[in-house]
Amino acid sequence: MILVTGATGTVGGAVARRLAEAGEDVRALVRSPEAARLPAAVDPVRGDLTDPASVEAAMHGVDGVFLVWPLPEAAPVVPVLEAVRLHAERVAYLSSAGVDPDAEEQGDPITATHAEVERALAASGLTWTAVRAGGFAANDLAWAESLSGGGSVVRTPFPEARRAVVHEDDLADVAIRALTAEGHGGRAYTVTGPEMLSETERVHVLGEEIGRPLKTERMGLDEARTRLTAAGLPAEAAEGILEAHRTFSDPSYTEERHTAQEVTGVPPRTYRQWAADHADAFR
Numbered sequence: 683m684i685l686v687t688g689a690t691g692t693v694g695g696a697v698a699r700r701l702a703e704a705g706e707d708v709r710a711l712v713r714s715p716e717a718a719r720l721p722a723a724v725d726p727v728r729g730d731l732t733d734p735a736s737v738e739a740a741m742h743g744v745d746g747v748f749l750v751w752p753l754p755e756a757a758p759v760v761p762v763l764e765a766v767r768l769h770a771e772r773v774a775y776l777s778s779a780g781v782d783p784d785a786e787e788q789g790d791p792i793t794a795t796h797a798e799v800e801r802a803l804a805a806s807g808l809t810w811t812a813v814r815a816g817g818f819a820a821n822d823l824a825w826a827e828s829l830s831g832g833g834s835v836v837r838t839p840f841p842e843a844r845r846a847v848v849h850e851d852d853l854a855d856v857a858i859r860a861l862t863a864e865g866h867g868g869r870a871y872t873v874t875g876p877e878m879l880s881e882t883e884r885v886h887v888l889g890e891e892i893g894r895p896l897k898t899e900r901m902g903l904d905e906a907r908t909r910l911t912a913a914g915l916p917a918e919a920a921e922g923i924l925e926a927h928r929t930f931s932d933p934s935y936t937e938e939r940h941t942a943q944e945v946t947g948v949p950p951r952t953y954r955q956w957a958a959d960h961a962d963a964f965r
């Protein structure tokens with residue numbers, strides 16, 4: 683039995699669905715079982731990562747855990763891992779490709795939290811695997827608001843920002859391999875998509891998949907800043923996102939690609955595949 687955290691979210695959702703499709707026993711730790719929309723074969727159990735006792739209560743019969751850590755601080759993961767270790771051996775953790783295990787300081791607070799969770803895992807006595815994700819293709823679902831209902835323009839401050847975005851199912855497949863096959867303990871796998879594509883290029887691919895031409899238009903930085911803070915981001919975090927996209931827009935910027943294929947042996951899903959899988963969200 684695998685316990686999946688974050689099963690109502692992007693990657694945990696893919697892990698729960700793909701495990702269930704493969705016929706594995708899956709339990710989902712969710713904060714609101716009544717609101718969680720999960721595949722019928724997935725057993726929802728109420729729990730909260732801020733409450734280690736609730737995690738332990740969900741652990742009976744569990745051998746492996748898919749862990750997302752949505753909290754800003756890493757320290758509360760320690761009692762959660764202790765609760766896991768009372769019952770299970772393996773953990774696959776959704777980390778970030780931004781983690782530099784050799785750096786004294788990580789590039790931003792979120793990456794620092796991931797690095798700290800990875801250190802807690804290494805000290806936990808569990809058999810752990812870190813899935814260090816590149817930028818998610820699923821971040822582009824933010825464009826659905828302006829496109830669904832017939833829109834054809836994506837306004838963005840950095841249309842030329844290029845990334846090798848990754849399909850959530852590729853992240854899920856690597857995590858599932860780590861949880862269900864031998865030989866992945868103590869390993870950290872960076873997993874990106876296979877190709878560097880700008881936002882404008884991705885918008886064009888999306889248009890081809892949904893069957894109408896789409897384009898990007900540049901949004902001013904002040905407006906972008908205002909929108910990010912209005913969406914609830916602290917000013918510093920908003921600035922961090924804009925700064926990162928400025929870097930992604932530099933013509934010399936490139937990302938080292940490591941795809942799921944290095945772990946699964948199966949060619950990685952392309953952005954076009956992701957767009958086809960999610961076309962309905964943009965129609």
Ligand SMILES: NC(=O)c1ccc[n+]([C@@H]2O[C@H](COP(=O)([O-])OP(=O)(O)OC[C@H]3O[C@@H](n4cnc5c(N)ncnc54)[C@H](OP(=O)(O)O)[C@@H]3O)[C@@H](O)[C@H]2O)c1
Binds near residue numbers: 690
């Ligand atoms: N976006 C990217 O490009 C990117 C790249 C690399 C790494 N990451 C990392 O990926 C992680 C996010 O993964 P995601 O996008 O798949 O998640 P997501 O879609 O944002 O969903 C978050 C999940 O966490 C659950 N959750 C939140 N607080 C919880 C709590 N206190 N106890 C139990 N469950 C809780 C939510 O469940 P509820 O239904 O209860 O809300 C939801 O299922 C973050 O750690 C992020 O840093 C993201």
